[in-house]
Amino acid sequence: MTNEQINKIMELKKEKNAVIMAHYYAPEEVQKIADATGDSFYLAKAAKASDADVIIFCGVGFMGESAKILCPDKKVLMPDLEADCPMAHMVKEGKIAEMRARYEDLAVVCYINSTAELKCQSDVCVTSSNAVQIVRALPNKNIFFIPDRNLGRYVAEQVPEKNIILNDGCCPIHNDLSAEELKEAKALHPEALVLSHPECGDDVLALSDYIGSTAGIIDFAGKSEAKEFIIGTEDGVLHRLMQDNPDKQFYFPKTRPRCRDMKLNTLEKILHVLETEENEVHIPEEVRPEALLPLDRMLEYTK
Numbered sequence: 001m002t003n004e005q006i007n008k009i010m011e012l013k014k015e016k017n018a019v020i021m022a023h024y025y026a027p028e029e030v031q032k033i034a035d036a037t038g039d040s041f042y043l044a045k046a047a048k049a050s051d052a053d054v055i056i057f058c059g060v061g062f063m064g065e066s067a068k069i070l071c072p073d074k075k076v077l078m079p080d081l082e083a084d085c086p087m088a089h090m091v092k093e094g095k096i097a098e099m100r101a102r103y104e105d106l107a108v109v110c111y112i113n114s115t116a117e118l119k120c121q122s123d124v125c126v127t128s129s130n131a132v133q134i135v136r137a138l139p140n141k142n143i144f145f146i147p148d149r150n151l152g153r154y155v156a157e158q159v160p161e162k163n164i165i166l167n168d169g170c171c172p173i174h175n176d177l178s179a180e181e182l183k184e185a186k187a188l189h190p191e192a193l194v195l196s197h198p199e200c201g202d203d204v205l206a207l208s209d210y211i212g213s214t215a216g217i218i219d220f221a222g223k224s225e226a227k228e229f230i231i232g233t234e235d236g237v238l239h240r241l242m243q244d245n246p247d248k249q250f251y252f253p254k255t256r257p258r259c260r261d262m263k264l265n266t267l268e269k270i271l272h273v274l275e276t277e278e279n280e281v282h283i284p285e286e287v288r289p290e291a292l293l294p295l296d297r298m299l300e301y302t303k
């Protein structure tokens with residue numbers, strides 16, 4: 001993209017009182033021009049707090065939807081409406097009702113990586129940065145954790161006093177991260193600490209020195225005395241890790257985890273939606289109040 005086109009993005013942003021928000025997995029050139037970058041929790045809060053009229057959300061479908069649910073009066077545009085998180089759909093029809101019928105005191109805890117329809121059927125949303133805290137604080141003993149079985153299992157280990165029922169969904173990117181390749185990376189860099197996202201499988205988490213959200217990983221690397229790290233999450237985080245820590249080294253397993261959907265957010269598409277205001281995110285009026293409830297509860301629990 002030329003400087004002229006980047007200038008055009010900046011001009012249009014000003015003219016339309018628009019902000020660009022980008023997840024840490026968005027391409028580096030997008031993160032570079034974004035007004036806010038963060039993990040899914042930070043971005044949901046930033047969208048709510050923003051006084052912009054237009055939000056260009058460079059993430060995947062559930063993130064744009066969450067921003068629109070939290071800010072119905074703002075125009076939320078996505079550079080590419082095809083950017084979707086496959087895991088967000090991974091709860092079988094009828095499963096939530098089946099669990100509610102089985103356990104009287106059930107709380108349905110919905111990882112924010114889920115569709116608005118799934119949020120509507122849930123009691124509280126969580127993200128990877130607050131799931132343990134919120135599940136621990138819930139009064140319910142029985143928890144149906146959707147859709148991610150890996151994050152659910154990790155939470156269950158941290159909060160053993162709860163009966164956490166897992167759902168058969170996962171992030172294909174994190175779930176495919178290979179423990180064997182992680183061991184190979186550790187053998188090559190024996191001094192490096194392993195920092196992983198809780199969406200990874202239990203064999204990967206067992207090899208990790210720190211487990212947390214993308215923001216947690218970035219924060220940990222910044223504060224740590226260590227100089228080398230092996231990163232167990234999507235490779236978009238590298239931009240911020242290197243920017244914050246020019247004196248430190250970051251490595252990935254041989255097969256670098258890359259989310260195809262996050263990488264659909266390009267500068268060209270940002271310019272296009274700023275010009276045309278196409279790709280607006282809409283939430284049906286009858287869905288919004290019910291989907292808002294679990295998101296508001298999450299914000300309430302983390303105040």
Ligand code: 13P
Pocket residue numbers: 038039040041113127128129171174197199212213214215
């Ligand atoms: P964060 O909660 O760290 O933003 O992760 C979101 C995500 O999509 C992980 O794959």
Ligand code: SF4
Pocket residue numbers: 060084085086087088113171172173174199234259260261262
């Ligand atoms: Fe979804 Fe996984 Fe991509 Fe995150 S990395 S958006 S969980 S597919």
